[in-house]
Amino acid sequence: MPATKLSKAAAHDHASRVFDLDQMSLRELNQALHNLTPGSNETAWEVLHPKGSHSVAVGVDQPVTIDVRGSVGYYCGGMNSGSTITVHGSAGPGVGENMMSGAIIVKGDASQYAGATGKGGLLVIEGNASSRCGISMKGIDIVVHGNIGHMSAFMAQSGNLVVLGDAGDALGDSIYEARLFVRGKVDSLGADCIAKEMRPEHLELLQGLLDRAGVTGVKPSEFKRYGSARTLYNFNIDNADAY
């Protein structure tokens, strides 16, 4: 990689490494991130002019911080493992898809299927998330400051989805064991998703999630909990005629 294209913000070891996507290709950025090894001093990264590019900072597997200055396209931070990515703009479809660990913070809105199939880590959307937020989530924690669209948490398996605003139609359709906490109204619940009692352990869990997401001035008691009625888990012989 031509070293002249890289600029350092300041002349000390921990200065952030700046990638301007007007000057360099996305592939160069992602390759540089993938070249990081454990213990690297290059712990702070900054990405300029993303202009809706797809796959920004996908597959990072070291605990670095990455600040993306602008809006991104599809799959930003996909498969993230340990890094902390902040998008100072909005994110296209599939932000944090299949995240394993670490954190992704989107300062603006997120498009469809934010955090889809995520296995771990924390995804924070400070604006609204669109349809299918947390679809098939498998352990990720997602905190949305605004609203979420329809079919969110479809077939969600585990993890927590926290929504400070409203949820669209068919929330939690065919949900397994994920926990859904919604502060506002829910347009409708999907098949086998029901409102559940908020017990002390849930209030405590929710407070922890709000703290981790930097949410202040909102109490866990303001939320309702939703989850699986577990009626779709086993084949019901009484329904045999329906097939």
Place this chain on the structure above:
Amino acid sequence: MCGIVGLFLKDKSLEPKLGAMLSEMLVSLSDRGPDSAGIAIYGAPSRNEAKITIQSAKPARDFRDLDTELAKAIGAPVRIAVKSTHAVVRTTPAKIDEAREAIQALRPDIRIMGAGDVVEIYKEVGLPEAVVDRFDVRKMTGTHGIGHTRMATESAVTTMGAHPFSTGADQCLVHNGSLSNHNNVRRELIREGMKFETENDTEVAAAYLSSQMAHGKNLGEALEGTLSDLDGFFTFVVGTKNGFGVVRDPIACKPAVMAETDQYVAFGSEYRALTKLPGIDNARVWEPEPATVYFWEH
């Protein structure tokens, strides 16, 4: 996949740049569809002339002397401006239907891309860059326009299968998605007297809207009808003589982003398409809601 764009100007000072802006938007989405591309530009109206955009696979043969032959056939002055495989035929507005029939009679291999007082439509097989270069779209002036780059699913990769589809005067439509009940809707529209050029699902959506507006509905009401009468996946962007509309199906899995400033309303399949628009950093940017009609009129 497919990529679609639309741009509706509010600020007249941007009109000379419409072709350049819309071209830039479409080219940025090239990797959403490499098969064919097309653009419709709504230009300045003229009291004396209406336009028909025509296309031929053999332009040298088909466009030669067409102006004099057509003028003789319809008994009115005719001007023809050739651009590669396309040409814009201008004649007296009252003679436009007659001219359309005469063109088909004089040159059976010519295809009609669209007609109206202001619209010009250019579409061909190839990448957006090649298509906008071939027709010099970047230099075009206008009030609004829509564009499409196609990844074909429902019908053949041909000029006629490319979008925009135009099925009524100054009306056209681009589509990302696929319709599942288009054969049935086509049969119903044929019974009403609509004519179809292709087996394409999107042409049915365009004709559906033309039929609704011919029955007196406005653009917004016609778009509302797609939500109950068309089945399948769609994000539509539609142009009329003075209007611009957007609607997504209730599932809304086909992507869409919009931006609005004091100067314009813009649509892109992705935010990438909008990044070079003036003032985009301070624009209101949002994702159009499922099953919700958006439209603007001059």
